[in-house]
Amino acid sequence: MGPVKMQAVIDGKRYDTETATLLAGNDFWDGSNFERGGRNLFLYRTPKGRFFTLGLSQWQGERDIITPVDRDEAKQIFEDLDEKRVTWEEAFNETPEEA
Numbered sequence: 001m002g003p004v005k006m007q008a009v010i011d012g013k014r015y016d017t018e019t020a021t022l023l024a025g026n027d028f029w030d031g032s033n034f035e036r037g038g039r040n041l042f043l044y045r046t047p048k049g050r051f052f053t054l055g056l057s058q059w060q061g062e063r064d065i066i067t068p069v070d071r072d073e074a075k076q077i078f079e080d081l082d083e084k085r086v087t088w089e090e091a092f093n094e095t096p097e098e099a
Contacts, residue, residue: 039056078091
């Protein structure tokens with residue numbers, strides 16, 4: 001399970017942090033808190049293989065948000081986030097290409 005329980009229906013599809021797999025985030029513990037400049041981003045995969053991000057904010061006037069992303073966007077986000085919860089193979093059910 002991830003940092004917060006949240007769900008949203010977007011384009012007729014339910015995205016739920018409780019039923020999805022948390023793949024990666026930028027929530028490194030610095031000894032005091034997990035926030036990164038007041039904002040955190042987490043990448044999830046639904047049981048049906050769709051990807052979405054959960055954006056959390058501590059800033060007044062900003063809301064936490066679930067955003068669906070396609071597979072290519074998910075791969076880039078996964079690479080960019082520091083705290084991996086699973087391997088690439090587990091996240092995308094494929095082996096990365098050789099360089």
